[in-house]
Structure formats: structure tokens, C-alpha cells
Amino acid sequence: DAKTTQPTSMDCAEGRAANLPCNHSTISGNEYVYWYRQIHSQGPQYIIHGLKNNETNEMASLIITEDRKSSTLILPHATLRDTAVYYCIVRVAGTGANNLFFGTGTRLTVIP
Amino acid sequence: EPEVTQTPSHQVTQMGQEVILRCVPISNHLYFYWYRQILGQKVEFLVSFYNNEISEKSEIFDDQFSVERPDGSNFTLKIRSTKLEDSAMYFCASTPASLTASFGSGELFFGEGSRLTVL
Numbered sequence: 001d002a003k004t005t006q007p008t009s010m011d012c013a014e015g016r017a018a019n020l021p022c023n024h025s026t027i028s029g030n031e032y033v034y035w036y037r038q039i040h041s042q043g044p045q046y047i048i049h050g051l052k053n054n055e056t057n058e059m060a061s062l063i064i065t066e067d068r069k070s071s072t073l074i075l076p077h078a079t080l081r082d083t084a085v086y087y088c089i090v091r092v093a094g095t096g097a098n099n100l101f102f103g104t105g106t107r108l109t110v111i112p
Numbered sequence: 113e114p115e116v117t118q119t120p121s122h123q124v125t126q127m128g129q130e131v132i133l134r135c136v137p138i139s140n141h142l143y144f145y146w147y148r149q150i151l152g153q154k155v156e157f158l159v160s161f162y163n164n165e166i167s168e169k170s171e172i173f174d175d176q177f178s179v180e181r182p183d184g185s186n187f188t189l190k191i192r193s194t195k196l197e198d199s200a201m202y203f204c205a206s207t208p209a210s211l212t213a214s215f216g217s218g219e220l221f222f223g224e225g226s227r228l229t230v231l
Contacts, residue, residue: 044220
């Protein structure tokens with residue numbers, strides 16, 4: 001089961017920053033936070049991941065609180081094409097595979 | 113840019129029939145996965161595959177399901193006797209490295225999916 005809690009839905013105006021929160025209060029010390037998104041019914045797309053430091057790439061920024069119990073994905077200038085379901089995933093420490101368990105995510109709607 | 117490709121994009125089958133869904137992972141990747149998504153529901157993990165054997169499987173992946181890497185490029189999911197509840201989008205994914213071994217990118221590359229409709 002997913003170990004994260006996200007709002008069901010959010011709206012964001014086109015061109016503005018979209019800030020998507022995620023709670024993962026039971027995260028373990030060696031577990032990473034991953035963000036994926038799914039546009040319509042396409043395959044999920046990796047966005048970014050982090051352990052405890054803030055991370056930034058060409059798609060987004062990830063801010064992780066000092067206690068690691070929550071994080072925020074930031075899309076700095078949201079476009080209509082960013083409308084999607086965004087999944088915050090804590091990777092389950094396993095036997096060697098990289099399985100990711102998806103929750104219900106946040107449906108982000110970017111409004112013109 | 114390399115991508116995971118899946119065929120067919122859509123398959124309609126009768127209940128009880130066997131179905132094989134095919135995937136071509138990215139060529140230098142080592143781990144392969146199948147996920148499924150029933151319409152309107154979560155993306156669910158089915159199975160992971162490494163070094164020609166199953167690494168982990170979920171409760172969904174029962175004896176009706178099997179996976180195979182018959183050659184150096186294809187990765188297949190077989191459903192032996194389809195049921196109505198197998199209707200879903202099936203996603204294949206691959207990744208180049210083990211997270212637990214190297215804490216690499218952690219990036220799973222997903223295909224566009226195969227939609228299975230069981231009548």
C-alpha cells in the first residue's frame with residue numbers, strides 16, 4: 001500500500017507555480033521520495049526524486065522538509081500540458097527490485 | 113530518445129482466451145516490470161523481472177499470469193485464461209539499475225500501455 005497522502009485534486013493558473021504537497025510521515029531513513037505523473041491514460045512519467053536534500057531538474061523542484069515527513073513538488077511555470085495526475089511515492093525497501101507502488105495521486109488541472 | 117514500446121495498443125478478447133502482451137524495453141535496461149490500471153483506478157504493480165527470473169510479484173499476479181523474456185529484446189506478459197476483471201491498461205516498464213544496489217536514477221521508463229478488453 002502507498003505510504004503517502006496527497007490532496008485529491010488541485011487547480012493552478014497557467015503560467016503560475018504549481019505546488020503539490022505530499023505527506024509521508026512514516027518514511028524510513030533510507031527511503032527516497034519519488035514523483036511521477038500520468039497524463040490522461042498514458043504511461044506514468046518520472047519527474048524527480050530525492051532523499052533529504054532539495055532537488056531540481058528541468059521539469060520541477062522537490063522540496064523535502066527537514067524531518068522528511070512531507071515534501072512539495074513545484075512546477076515553476078505550469079502549462080496546460082502539465083494537467084495530469086501526480087503521484088508521490090515512497091519507495092518500499094525491498095529485496096533488490098525497484099517496485100513502485102502508486103497511490104491515487106493529485107489530479108492537477110492547469111486552467112488557461 | 114529511447115523508449116519502451118508495447119504491442120498491441122488495444123486487444124479485445126473473449127473470456128477464457130489466452131492473451132500475450134508484448135513489450136520491448138530500452139536496450140541497456142536490466143529490470144523489467146508489468147503494471148496494470150483498471151479504468152478509473154490506481155496503477156497496480158504486477159511483477160518485476162531481473163536476470164531471467166521473477167524478482168517480486170504482487171497478489172494480483174496469480175497462476176493465470178506468466179512473464180517471459182524469450183529473446184534479448186522482448187518481454188511478454190501472458191494471461192492464460194482471461195476473465196472479465198482482467199480488462200485494464202497494462203503498462204510495461206524498464207529501468208537500468210537497481211535502486212538498492214546503486215541508488216541510481218530510480219527512474220522507471222513506462223511504455224504507452226496495452227489496453228485489454230475482455231468480453
